[in-house]
Amino acid sequence: DTGVSQDPRHKITKRGQNVTFRCDPISEHNRLYWYRQTLGQGPEFLTYFQNEAQLEKSRLLSDRFSAERPKGSFSTLEIQRTEQGDSAMYLCASSSGGRGRNEKLFFGSGTQLSVL
Amino acid sequence: AQRVTQPEKLLSVFKGAPVELKCNYSYSGSPELFWYVQYSRQRLQLLLRHISRESIKGFTADLNKGETSFHLKKPFAQEEDSAMYYCALSAFYTGGFKTIFGAGTRLFVKA
Numbered sequence: 511d512t513g514v515s516q517d518p519r520h521k522i523t524k525r526g527q528n529v530t531f532r533c534d535p536i537s538e539h540n541r542l543y544w545y546r547q548t549l550g551q552g553p554e555f556l557t558y559f560q561n562e563a564q565l566e567k568s569r570l571l572s573d574r575f576s577a578e579r580p581k582g583s584f585s586t587l588e589i590q591r592t593e594q595g596d597s598a599m600y601l602c603a604s605s606s607g608g609r610g611r612n613e614k615l616f617f618g619s620g621t622q623l624s625v626l
Numbered sequence: 627a628q629r630v631t632q633p634e635k636l637l638s639v640f641k642g643a644p645v646e647l648k649c650n651y652s653y654s655g656s657p658e659l660f661w662y663v664q665y666s667r668q669r670l671q672l673l674l675r676h677i678s679r680e681s682i683k684g685f686t687a688d689l690n691k692g693e694t695s696f697h698l699k700k701p702f703a704q705e706e707d708s709a710m711y712y713c714a715l716s717a718f719y720t721g722g723f724k725t726i727f728g729a730g731t732r733l734f735v736k737a
Contacts, residue, residue: 513669543724550635552712552727553670565721601670611658611716611723612677617670 512536514618516602522624523592530588531621535604542585543615544577545601546570553601559585560607592625599623628653628717630728638734639703647698647731649687649713658716659696660725661687665709673698673711683707703735 515534523529535542540561545553556575557567561582574592579585589596599620605613629652639645651657661673674682676689676696687698696713713728 545727550729552630552632552729555724555726558722558724560722566719566724603670611718612675613716613725614672614675615662615725619669 514602514604514616516600516618516621518621519619520622520624522626524626525594526591528588528590529592529623530586531600531602531623533585533587533602533604533618535584535602536606536616539604539606539616540582541605541607541613542579543603543605544585544587545603547599547601547620548597556587556600589623592623594625597623597625628715628726630713630715630726632711632713632728632731634731635729636732636734638736640736641705642702645700645703645707645733645735647711647713647733649696649698649728651694651696651713651715653694653715653717655718657689657691657694657696659687659689660714660716661685661696661698662712662714662727663709664712670712703733705735705737708733708735 517532542559544556547553557577559579562579574590577587601620602618603615631650659676663673664670685700710730712730716725
C-alpha cells in the first residue's frame, strides 16, 4: 500500500500521559496536514507542513501539542499531559501541491486517541 | 471568516430518488471548493472539485457565487452512495493556503 499510513491505529492512555503519533505521507508529496475529528464533526485543521517547514498552526492547538517533520518526510504529532478533551481521531493528509489550491488531499486511516 | 456549512447532519432517500446535499461557504476571495466522501470503513477521499467541472459516480456540483453555495447532486441515488459527505474549501492565509471542512452530511439510501 503506497498511501498515507498512520501509526498507531488506536491509542488508549491515561490523563496526564504523553502520546506521539506518526504519519508517513505518500513519498513524493511535499505538503502534509494534521487534522482532528470528533464525533459528528468534520476534520478540523491543526497544522500544516510544506516540506520540513511548519507553516501554520491552528489556535486549536494548545502549547501541549507539537508537530515535527524532520527532513520533510514522515511527521510526528505529540500531545503532552493529555486531557480527556484530547480524545478524538487524528488524521494525517498529504498532497503534491502541484495544483495549488486545487490540490487533492490523500488521507490516512487516522489514529483514534482515547484519554481515560 | 472562512467557513463551510452543511446544514443537514443526515439525509435519507430511497434508491432511485434524486439527492441534493447542501453546502454553503463564507470566503472573501475566489473560492476553490471540493466534496470529499467517506464510505464505511474506508478513508476520507476526494469525490470531486469544482474546478474540474466533472461528474464522478453520477454526482455533480455547481458553484453558485451569488448564493455562496456548492450543493452536491445526483439524479438517481444508489445504495452504494450511502456514506459521509464533506464539503471543503481551500482558503488563502498569510502562509499559503489550507483546506477546511464542513461538519459533514450522512447520506443513507434506502432500498
